[in-house]
Amino acid sequence: MSKSLQAIRGMNDILPEQTPAWRYLESTLVNLLDGYGYKEIRLPIVEYTELFARGIGEGTDVVDKEMYTFRDRNEESLTLRPEGTAGCVRAVLEHGLAGGGQVQKLWYAGPMFRYEKPQKGRYRQFHQVGVEAFNLPGPDVDAELIVLTWRLWKKIGLADAVTLQLNSLGSSEARAAYRDALVAYLQERFDQLDEDSQRRMTTNPLRILDSKNEATQAVLVGAPTLGDYLDEESRQHFEGVKARLDAAGIAYQINHKLVRGLDYYNRTVFEWVTDKLGAQGTVCAGGRYDGLVSMLGGKATPGVGFAMGVERLVLLLETLELLPSDLNQAADVYICAFGEAAELAALTLAERLRDEVPGLRLLLNSGGGSFKSQFKKADKSGARYALILGDDELASRVVGCKPLRDDSEQQSVAWDALAEHLAACLQHA
Numbered sequence: 001m002s003k004s005l006q007a008i009r010g011m012n013d014i015l016p017e018q019t020p021a022w023r024y025l026e027s028t029l030v031n032l033l034d035g036y037g038y039k040e041i042r043l044p045i046v047e048y049t050e051l052f053a054r055g056i057g058e059g060t061d062v063v064d065k066e067m068y069t070f071r072d073r074n075e076e077s078l079t080l081r082p083e084g085t086a087g088c089v090r091a092v093l094e095h096g097l098a099g100g101g102q103v104q105k106l107w108y109a110g111p112m113f114r115y116e117k118p119q120k121g122r123y124r125q126f127h128q129v130g131v132e133a134f135n136l137p138g139p140d141v142d143a144e145l146i147v148l149t150w151r152l153w154k155k156i157g158l159a160d161a162v163t164l165q166l167n168s169l170g171s172s173e174a175r176a177a178y179r180d181a182l183v184a185y186l187q188e189r190f191d192q193l194d195e196d197s198q199r200r201m202t203t204n205p206l207r208i209l210d211s212k213n214e215a216t217q218a219v220l221v222g223a224p225t226l227g228d229y230l231d232e233e234s235r236q237h238f239e240g241v242k243a244r245l246d247a248a249g250i251a252y253q254i255n256h257k258l259v260r261g262l263d264y265y266n267r268t269v270f271e272w273v274t275d276k277l278g279a280q281g282t283v284c285a286g287g288r289y290d291g292l293v294s295m296l297g298g299k300a301t302p303g304v305g306f307a308m309g310v311e312r313l314v315l316l317l318e319t320l321e322l323l324p325s326d327l328n329q330a331a332d333v334y335i336c337a338f339g340e341a342a343e344l345a346a347l348t349l350a351e352r353l354r355d356e357v358p359g360l361r362l363l364l365n366s367g368g369g370s371f372k373s374q375f376k377k378a379d380k381s382g383a384r385y386a387l388i389l390g391d392d393e394l395a396s397r398v399v400g401c402k403p404l405r406d407d408s409e410q411q412s413v414a415w416d417a418l419a420e421h422l423a424a425c426l427q428h429a
């Protein structure tokens with residue numbers, strides 16, 4: 001027998017019982033982004049490899065180890081996007097969206113691809129909602145982005161489940177000076193570092209700060225900190241971000257070791273972290289990248305943004321049982337019809353109700369069946385009312401309207417009064 005085909009490891013189907021939670025999260029966030037004036041941009045999933053190599057940086061894990069890169073039939077090197085910022089900047093440049101200092105506030109959503117070791121909360125195809133703002137150099141927009149995410153946490157009940165880690169990486173010059181100091185310090189203790197960190201000494205020394213290795217962390221205790229190397233302008237910028245977060249009542253922890261895994265950041269970086277998901281606890285992360293646009297060939301243009309991991313947030317909502325209970329309720333009303341004539345009447349009645357009751361979720365029984373079987377289907381659908389239409393109802397132009405979720409009596413409702421009756425019942429429920 002031939003082996004049955006399976007999805008690729010780390011790339012998941014999102015099944016019908018899961019999609020309502022995804023839609024709940026995504027639509028809540030999208031409504032919020034609308035309210036802050038961010039506009040959607042849709043970007044390709046595949047880009048030239050060079051975009052990520054230049055944008056995210058050679059020497060990062062993402063570029064060196066995790067990209068899905070292939071040659072197309074034209075021998076061009078293409079890559080499935082591992083993140084959205086580089087592609088967004090490419091599009092902004094290509095279409096002149098930030099030309100002449102124009103402010104752009106954008107968001108995108110969709111799958112990203114990284115060849116990582118799959119585990120809970122970490123996948124090879126995962127989904128992000130990302131937000132990017134251009135030509136806003138001040139700390140006000142950094143704070144606005146964090147305030148916006150905070151509003152989302154409050155709206156979906158996660159405010160007590162996440163904490164904000166904050167840092168400033170300073171200017172690229174300050175970062176370079178810090179990097180030299182850190183390398184000098186670690187060079188003297190090279191033998192005490194884990195193998196990965198030893199490798200990073202030449203490729204990306206700041207990432208050593210992130211190491212999970214205990215011996216390396218012990219070495220880092222006495223290391224110089226990034227905060228001591230901040231240039232004056234970055235320091236003031238960071239003070240501006242903190243003052244706004246204080247004003248908005250958002251608590252944060254300054255984490256001098258937070259450097260992020262992508263090279264394009266400067267000044268503000270932040271992560272929202274939870275301790276409820278095990279090792280993969282970062283649910284949202286971002287920061288400022290004032291040098292990225294020019295690095296990709298454009299005029300110097302400030303940029304700042306973040307991305308949320310949709311899988312991790314859905315997992316967190318599930319774990320904490322914070323999803324609204326009616327998410328999987330697919331219908332408000334289920335129409336049962338018995339006999340050919342009643343089925344025809346039910347079809348026209350259903351279409352009339354769809355016209356007259358906006359937003360009504362109505363299931364019309366298909367495939368016939370006995371009273372018992374249709375009723376069973378009505379119950380299973382999660383509908384709140386079954387509408388019953390047989391020969392008697394047809395003759396008197398009424399339907400039996402049976403509440404399915406409480407003990408109240410079945411009522412007989414005239415077809416002409418049905419839309420109004422249902423709208424009222426559904427509103428009161």
Ligand code: HAM
Nearest residue numbers: 083085122123126282283284285286287305306307309
């Ligand atoms: P990132 O930290 O690489 O940043 O990813 C952002 C979020 O995507 C993470 O915090 C996490 O929730 C989710 N994520 C990342 N990798 C995986 C994975 N393998 N499986 C599941 N979820 C994952 C960026 O991508 C930046 N582009 C964010 C940004 C936007 N910075 C400025 N603008």
